Amino acid sequence: MKEKKAIEIEMFYTLICPSCKIMKRMLDEVLPDFGDKFTLKTSLAGTPMGMIRTMKLGIYAVPALLIEKKIVFKSVPTKEELINKLNSY
Numbered sequence: 001m002k003e004k005k006a007i008e009i010e011m012f013y014t015l016i017c018p019s020c021k022i023m024k025r026m027l028d029e030v031l032p033d034f035g036d037k038f039t040l041k042t043s044l045a046g047t048p049m050g051m052i053r054t055m056k057l058g059i060y061a062v063p064a065l066l067i068e069k070k071i072v073f074k075s076v077p078t079k080e081e082l083i084n085k086l087n088s089y
Contacts, residue, residue, distance in 0.1 A: 006039040007089050012054055012064040014046045023063040023076045030082055038086065 011027065013020035024042070031038055044050050045062050054064070057071065065073040072085055 009038050010041045010066040012043050012045045012062050019076045020063040
């Protein structure tokens, strides 16, 4: 039987962004309810590689959340919006 690969969630953040901390905390609360369905990757937007990737993706502000390499949130969503979006996968 083929094992399903976890869906990748990527969050772009900076170290001084208060909204990024809120989004990270929210993801840490919500993701355990989904078991192994998702994997979370965090990417620091302030590094040289992070800056190149954010420019290529059209991200000009953080926090930004991508699911399967598609931007789904460019700011902090409500917890309900986040759960509804994750349920759609």
